[in-house]
Amino acid sequence: MRYYNVMNQCLAVLVGVLLTVSAHSQSSKKEDDTGNANNAVYASLGGPSIYLSAIYERHMLIKPNYSLGVKGGVGSSFSAVLFPEELSFPIGIFFLYGSKKGHLDMSLSAVPYILQQYDNVRERSYKEARLLYVPSLAYRYQKRTGGFIGRAGISSVINRNRVSTTWTPWIDLSLGWAF
Amino acid sequence: MKKILSILVLAIFLNACEKFDVQVCPPASTSSTTNLITSEKAVQVSDVVCKSLNANELIGIQVSIRDSLNEDWSISLGSIDLKQSRNMENYHVLRVGSVTKIFTATLILKLIEEGYLQIDQKISDFYPDQENVRHVTVRDLLNHSSGIVDIFTIPSVFISASNFPDKRWNPNSLAAVCMGKKLDFAPSSKHDYSNTNYILLGLIAEKAAGKKIDQLFVEYITAPLNLASTYLVPYMDTPSELVNGYVHHFALSLTEWYKVTPNNTAWSTLAYTAGAMTSNAGDLSAFTHHLFKGDIITSESLVLMTTFSGDKGLGLFEIAVNNKTYWGHEGEITGFEAITVYNPDSKITISICCNTTPFDIYSLLNEIDAVL
Numbered sequence: 001m002r003y004y005n006v007m008n009q010c011l012a013v014l015v016g017v018l019l020t021v022s023a024h025s026q027s028s029k030k031e032d033d034t035g036n037a038n039n040a041v042y043a044s045l046g047g048p049s050i051y052l053s054a055i056y057e058r059h060m061l062i063k064p065n066y067s068l069g070v071k072g073g074v075g076s077s078f079s080a081v082l083f084p085e086e087l088s089f090p091i092g093i094f095f096l097y098g099s100k101k102g103h104l105d106m107s108l109s110a111v112p113y114i115l116q117q118y119d120n121v122r123e124r125s126y127k128e129a130r131l132l133y134v135p136s137l138a139y140r141y142q143k144r145t146g147g148f149i150g151r152a153g154i155s156s157v158i159n160r161n162r163v164s165t166t167w168t169p170w171i172d173l174s175l176g177w178a179f
Numbered sequence: 180m181k182k183i184l185s186i187l188v189l190a191i192f193l194n195a196c197e198k199f200d201v202q203v204c205p206p207a208s209t210s211s212t213t214n215l216i217t218s219e220k221a222v223q224v225s226d227v228v229c230k231s232l233n234a235n236e237l238i239g240i241q242v243s244i245r246d247s248l249n250e251d252w253s254i255s256l257g258s259i260d261l262k263q264s265r266n267m268e269n270y271h272v273l274r275v276g277s278v279t280k281i282f283t284a285t286l287i288l289k290l291i292e293e294g295y296l297q298i299d300q301k302i303s304d305f306y307p308d309q310e311n312v313r314h315v316t317v318r319d320l321l322n323h324s325s326g327i328v329d330i331f332t333i334p335s336v337f338i339s340a341s342n343f344p345d346k347r348w349n350p351n352s353l354a355a356v357c358m359g360k361k362l363d364f365a366p367s368s369k370h371d372y373s374n375t376n377y378i379l380l381g382l383i384a385e386k387a388a389g390k391k392i393d394q395l396f397v398e399y400i401t402a403p404l405n406l407a408s409t410y411l412v413p414y415m416d417t418p419s420e421l422v423n424g425y426v427h428h429f430a431l432s433l434t435e436w437y438k439v440t441p442n443n444t445a446w447s448t449l450a451y452t453a454g455a456m457t458s459n460a461g462d463l464s465a466f467t468h469h470l471f472k473g474d475i476i477t478s479e480s481l482v483l484m485t486t487f488s489g490d491k492g493l494g495l496f497e498i499a500v501n502n503k504t505y506w507g508h509e510g511e512i513t514g515f516e517a518i519t520v521y522n523p524d525s526k527i528t529i530s531i532c533c534n535t536t537p538f539d540i541y542s543l544l545n546e547i548d549a550v551l
Contacts, residue, residue: 051335077339115343115346117346117347118347118348118349118352118448119347120347120413120414120448125349125352130343132342156433157342159342159343159344161343161344161345162345162442163344163345163440163442163443163444164344164438164439164440164443166341166342166344166432166437167432167433167434168338168341168342168431168432168433169431169432169433
């Protein structure tokens with residue numbers, strides 16, 4: 001029951017972010033007309049996606065030297081080899097600094113995560129929802145008008161839980177397309 | 180931009196720094212003596228252990244030396260945690276990692292004595308659908324000649340355990356994944372250490388005897404020997420005296436010390452009957468003494484256990500210490516290091532438990548043996 005409650009909350013947040021993005025995309029049509037690429041999709045290894053994932057991002061504010069946006073997606077787990085049903089749903093904000101092709105890419109993501117657990121007394125598997133935090137610092141190659149995206153950086157997976165808080169150093173690699 | 184980066188770097192730096200002071204060791208005269216450990220030797224051993232504690236930046240350590248007459252001399256030095264809130268005492272409980280394998284091997288030999296299993300029984304009797312392991316026997320699992328992949332070599336499992344301290348792995352799933360992979364070599368053709376062998380032995384013990392693994396350990400080992408600090412955690416209740424473990428500069432952590440708290444289940448459920456045991460130096464030396472004295476399994480089973488292929492017996496290794504041969508097993512599980520060894524000539528048992536890794540426990544073992 002707890003699992004479904006948390007998942008419902010996560011889905012509500014995800015839907016909320018997507019609706020906000022959708023509304024903003026209507027009002028920011030003027031910016032689109034300047035030729036800037038406001039949207040991007042990319043495949044990611046590590047970073048906020050934790051393991052492998054597909055991410056959609058949307059620029060909310062574009063200035064000559066920087067831009068600000070939100071992103072969300074779905075990914076598979078650390079232990080995808082064993083438990084492919086362990087999924088992550090990264091939702092985050094990002095900040096790009098740089099006016100040409102090269103950008104400093106800083107982001108902070110909250111990552112709802114489905115963890116596969118095993119109850120050894122009842123001898124049954126069950127799922128639990130968790131929330132991870134992933135700050136990330138990366139170099140991004142991307143033309144402002146769109147096209148190929150390449151990102152490479154470092155991140156940390158922060159898991160504050162009832163046992164202890166872990167800070168795991170992690171990689172952040174992505175390839176995608178801006179439009 | 181520079182300001183943001185500075186704050187980020189400062190936050191990481193502050194999080195990483197946790198000061199740990201040099202530990203003062205109490206005078207050895209506070210420990211009782213035995214026929215083997217005279218007051219002079221007690222001072223020497225204590226000195227060796229204290230130097231190791233500080234030289235290796237260990238948080239806490241326990242040592243037990245038991246002679247052929249079952250007289251125990253024990254010492255505990257250091258602290259139970261990084262804050263040095265309480266001294267480590269002989270009654271405190273630590274994880275012992277792969278020392279668990281001696282317990283599991285002993286349990287399997289006991290079940291063989293009682294007719295639940297046979298030493299050369301194919302494990303396909305218990306896993307008929309696993310084609311890859313159809314020629315693997317119980318003996319192959321016991322002496323690491325099965326060729327089954329070691330679960331600890333799968334990186335994603337390791338990373339997941341690091342990130343989710345309260346992860347509870349299903350040993351059946353772990354075993355199934357490893358059995359589903361191609362064997363590293365043909366069974367019985369060579370020996371290569373694999374934790375999966377001992378995970379499988381625990382699962383097979385349950386299937387053969389029709390009882391849960393915690394019940395089996397209690398019934399055959401811990402209750403008869405009155406081992407009050409020895410538990411398979413979390414399959415038994417977590418003992419209140421279980422202390423934290425610490426990894427110094429763990430590769431998968433940004434903090435200087437990676438802490439493993441008593442309710443961390445990620446590493447212990449990953450290890451299961453290959454490494455989930457908690458105990459202390461006193462219990463380990465008592466178990467090891469009684470095992471080789473023949474109080475748990477028969478002399479025939481002991482012969483099986485101590486028939487070595489290379490350095491590997493059944494749940495045991497032949498360990499050279501200062502040109503002497505000891506039988507035993509070393510154990511390391513995230514945050515903890517342990518060893519228990521028995522000298523078949525002098526019948527002396529030495530057991531060491533520590534709540535810090537990395538630690539070259541063999542160096543300390545050599546130094547203690549040199550004093551004896």
